[in-house]
Amino acid sequence: MSENNTPDQPDGTEALQSLQDFVLGARWFAGKGRDGQLAGLEQPDWIVEPGGQAPAVRAEYVTVVYPDDSHEYYQLLVSYRPEPVGEFLIGPALDPDLGYAHDAPRDVEAMRAVLQSVLAGSQVPHAWAESLPDGAKLRGDLTPRVFGGEQSNTNVLLGDVALMKIFRKLEVGPNLDIQMHDALGRARVSSAARLYGWVSGLLTPFSDEDWVDGAEPPEAQRVDLMMISELLRDARDGWELACGLAQSGEGFAGHAAALGSALAEVHLALADTFGASTLTGTDVAATMRARLETASAQAPDLRDRRQALSSVFDGLEADALRAQRVHGDFHLGQTLLTPDGWKIIDFEGEPMKSFAERQLPDSPLRDVAGLLRSFGYVTSVFDDPTGEQARAWLAEAREAFLDAYSRDAGPIDPAALAAYEADKAIYEVVYETRNRPDWVTIPLSALEAIALSADTTSDATSDAAAPAADQEN
Numbered sequence: 001m002s003e004n005n006t007p008d009q010p011d012g013t014e015a016l017q018s019l020q021d022f023v024l025g026a027r028w029f030a031g032k033g034r035d036g037q038l039a040g041l042e043q044p045d046w047i048v049e050p051g052g053q054a055p056a057v058r059a060e061y062v063t064v065v066y067p068d069d070s071h072e073y074y075q076l077l078v079s080y081r082p083e084p085v086g087e088f089l090i091g092p093a094l095d096p097d098l099g100y101a102h103d104a105p106r107d108v109e110a111m112r113a114v115l116q117s118v119l120a121g122s123q124v125p126h127a128w129a130e131s132l133p134d135g136a137k138l139r140g141d142l143t144p145r146v147f148g149g150e151q152s153n154t155n156v157l158l159g160d161v162a163l164m165k166i167f168r169k170l171e172v173g174p175n176l177d178i179q180m181h182d183a184l185g186r187a188r189v190s191s192a193a194r195l196y197g198w199v200s201g202l203l204t205p206f207s208d209e210d211w212v213d214g215a216e217p218p219e220a221q222r223v224d225l226m227m228i229s230e231l232l233r234d235a236r237d238g239w240e241l242a243c244g245l246a247q248s249g250e251g252f253a254g255h256a257a258a259l260g261s262a263l264a265e266v267h268l269a270l271a272d273t274f275g276a277s278t279l280t281g282t283d284v285a286a287t288m289r290a291r292l293e294t295a296s297a298q299a300p301d302l303r304d305r306r307q308a309l310s311s312v313f314d315g316l317e318a319d320a321l322r323a324q325r326v327h328g329d330f331h332l333g334q335t336l337l338t339p340d341g342w343k344i345i346d347f348e349g350e351p352m353k354s355f356a357e358r359q360l361p362d363s364p365l366r367d368v369a370g371l372l373r374s375f376g377y378v379t380s381v382f383d384d385p386t387g388e389q390a391r392a393w394l395a396e397a398r399e400a401f402l403d404a405y406s407r408d409a410g411p412i413d414p415a416a417l418a419a420y421e422a423d424k425a426i427y428e429v430v431y432e433t434r435n436r437p438d439w440v441t442i443p444l445s446a447l448e449a450i451a452l453s454a455d456t457t458s459d460a461t462s463d464a465a466a467p468a469a470d471q472e473n
């Protein structure tokens with residue numbers, strides 16, 4: 001711990017140990033397997049002051065450092081209660097007067113008090129709610145309920161009105177999910193949820209040496225802590241829906257076409273708001289080859305295919321590519337089918353990319369390829385994923401999606417698309433190796449097919465432009 005954060009009471013070690021165990025073991029902790037250690041804790045002002053009826057709450061920032069000297073910040077939203085509540089207990093508070101620290105998102109009373117404080121605005125020192133719309137249905141008496149599904153942050157449902165996303169891994173600077181939702185809302189894009197507002201705080205950047213030397217700490221920086229958006233009611237997860245349809249032998253072409261139009265709408269609005277530029281094909285190919293090299297070091301299965309895959313990137317070299325802000329990690333799990341049509345969520349980009357990389361303009365083909373890869377993953381649910389049925393399902397979905405997208409957003413260069421599909425599958429091999437080793441055969445078999453057809457591909461919608469169907473995991 002940095003010096004100023006060392007607790008001055010005898011039981012501080014236990015409190016810090018329980019904090020560390022909580023962070024390193026959390027579903028949202030992104031540094032699994034990297035030997036991270038808690039190295040700093042900043043406890044800013046209260047969101048809900050102690051001494052009231054509701055538990056006191058504050059957003060606390062934890063710094064985790066890794067053996068390679070890199071570090072990450074995580075947000076704990078902590079509620080304090082005099083007695084431990086087993087279900088959401090973190091451990092004893094650093095300050096014994098505060099009793100016990102709890103994971104506030106799961107503490108209904110605490111979250112209601114947080115909501116009221118955020119709505120009141122002025123009650124939140126070093127944090128402020130912005131753009132909460134007049135007349136929004138947000139009310140302080142809504143019942144908060146933590147969302148249990150798969151997620152990298154922590155989402156809390158506010159009645160059946162709104163969703164509060166509590167960002168866990170904090171980045172200095174504007175949060176991309178907030179920024180993109182804000183832009184899409186202003187552009188009146190129908191395929192994204194409305195943003196109601198957000199809360200930001202001030203974080204003092206971690207610097208072990210400065211703190212230990214007693215020097216002035218670095219200047220505090222703004223970090224985005226939470227965002228509140230429209231709750232999309234009766235929404236069905238795109239991944240589950242597509243897998244369910246495939247399992248019962250039903251096609252996905254109609255949905256794929258609607259997703260193509262939704263993505264085109266989002267891309268056009270993002271280009272309008274943030275502008276467009278061009279990338280040199282040679283530079284993009286070089287970046288993809290570098291990613292292939294790094295990935296091959298981490299996932300040995302890729303090594304034998306390196307040369308063939310590298311040649312897929314040749315397809316980029318002749319031309320310049322149009323670049324703009326994109327979703328960055330678009331797959332079926334980032335889509336929800338609602339009674340008002342398809343909605344696209346979670347605009348934070350690939351979790352394994354740095355914040356700086358995720359902000360960079362990229363080709364819209366990044367997202368087009370992302371969804372095509374997702375269709376490929378779906379074919380793993382077929383009994384014979386490389387067989388006729390899977391091939392037909394995939395070809396139909398791909399064609400419908402690409403037709404609808406290019407009708408609204410313009411033509412697609414098949415060679416460039418094939419390169420983006422290969423790049424995405426390479427990313428997936430690393431992602432699956434780290435997170436779900438049993439699934440790694442899905443992107444690996446796709447890469448095998450891409451490598452095999454590298455020299456013959458010319459039609460983006462043909463079976464040859466991508467794997468016929470991805471192999472079952």
Ligand SMILES: Nc1ncnc2c1ncn2[C@@H]1O[C@H](COP(=O)(O)OP(=O)(O)O)[C@@H](O)[C@H]1O
Pocket residue numbers: 147149150151152153154155163193229230231232233235237333345346
């Ligand atoms: N606006 C929304 N309305 C309803 N459900 C949503 C909304 N946004 C996200 N979800 C649900 O919450 C889950 C997690 O959302 P996501 O934005 O991916 O969060 P995270 O960044 O925590 O992974 C999604 O898979 C979806 O089921």
Ligand SMILES: O=P(O)(O)O[C@H]1O[C@H](CO)[C@@H](O[C@H]2O[C@H](CO)[C@@H](O)[C@H](O)[C@H]2O)[C@H](O)[C@H]1O
Pocket residue numbers: 152239329331332333346349350351370373374375377428431
């Ligand atoms: O949703 P996240 O931003 O956490 O995205 C990561 O996890 C995804 C898996 O949940 C992963 O997606 C891969 O698996 C999906 C099926 O589960 C599939 O539809 C996607 O095409 C495939 O890439 C995503 O890559 C990763 O960044």
